[in-house]
Amino acid sequence: TQSTRPQRILGAVQQNATRGDPRSVVRAIDQYCRNQEWAMNVGDEKGCILDSVVSEVNPATVLELGTYCGYSTVRIASLLPPHAKLITLEFNPEFAVIARQVIAWAGLEDKIQLVEGASGDLIPKMKEQFGVETFDLVFLDHWKDRYLPDTKLMEECGLLRKGSVLLADNVICPGTPDYLEFVRSSPRYESQYFKSHLEYTKVEDGLEKSVFLG
Numbered sequence: 001t002q003s004t005r006p007q008r009i010l011g012a013v014q015q016n017a018t019r020g021d022p023r024s025v026v027r028a029i030d031q032y033c034r035n036q037e038w039a040m041n042v043g044d045e046k047g048c049i050l051d052s053v054v055s056e057v058n059p060a061t062v063l064e065l066g067t068y069c070g071y072s073t074v075r076i077a078s079l080l081p082p083h084a085k086l087i088t089l090e091f092n093p094e095f096a097v098i099a100r101q102v103i104a105w106a107g108l109e110d111k112i113q114l115v116e117g118a119s120g121d122l123i124p125k126m127k128e129q130f131g132v133e134t135f136d137l138v139f140l141d142h143w144k145d146r147y148l149p150d151t152k153l154m155e156e157c158g159l160l161r162k163g164s165v166l167l168a169d170n171v172i173c174p175g176t177p178d179y180l181e182f183v184r185s186s187p188r189y190e191s192q193y194f195k196s197h198l199e200y201t202k203v204e205d206g207l208e209k210s211v212f213l214g
């Protein structure tokens, strides 16, 4: 039977990356997606910007919206301090099955909790079910029309504190116009655009970093 793209990405990791070496997992996926077939990982160019923001924030608690195959999950978790935790939400069960295996290959199971379900349903349960107070960093990379409603939901649920950082992928391509307008015009956020390119292409895209001012 025909394999899926996520299955082929997992195969590339298992063939080319070293177990327990997160950076080799990231490199294996980038090489596969650049040379064999495009996939919607944040990629190596925007990934370097992601790395610099993660290192600057040095977060104890991270929320990722949209896991896909776990590329950015592994990339972020590889930079976290010892007792830090990353919760990643994935809507698509097929993606989740692959991401769990990619995370395991990287040896990062202890830092990462992958939760299956819709972000709109799971965000209100964060405090009671997952013992979370607030998030130091949120990486938004799921359905582009969910960025704004989920940001408002995180505020309402008290999951953001003064200084919490939101980092949003794809604000140009595919684009998140309502989210961008909101964080750039709201007095409660300090936003900054990092110009880059859509993963593995020359098409413009970028990351928007928004600090919640409380």
Ligand SMILES: O=C(CSCCNC(=O)c1cc(-c2ccc(F)cc2)cc(O)c1O)c1ccc(O)c(O)c1
Binding pocket: 040, 041, 042, 065, 066, 067, 068, 089, 090, 091, 092, 117, 118, 119, 120, 141, 142, 143, 144, 146, 169, 170, 173, 174, 198, 199
């Ligand atoms: O993760 C999901 C599934 S949607 C995948 C989101 N990502 C994209 O659509 C995405 C797409 C593109 C792209 C595609 C075709 C192009 F021609 C150009 C660009 C690039 C990206 O970097 C992306 O991230 C989820 C949904 C609901 C939930 O509530 C939840 O928790 C999770």
Ligand SMILES: [Mg+2]
Binding pocket: 040, 041, 042, 141, 169, 170
């Ligand atoms: Mg993306």
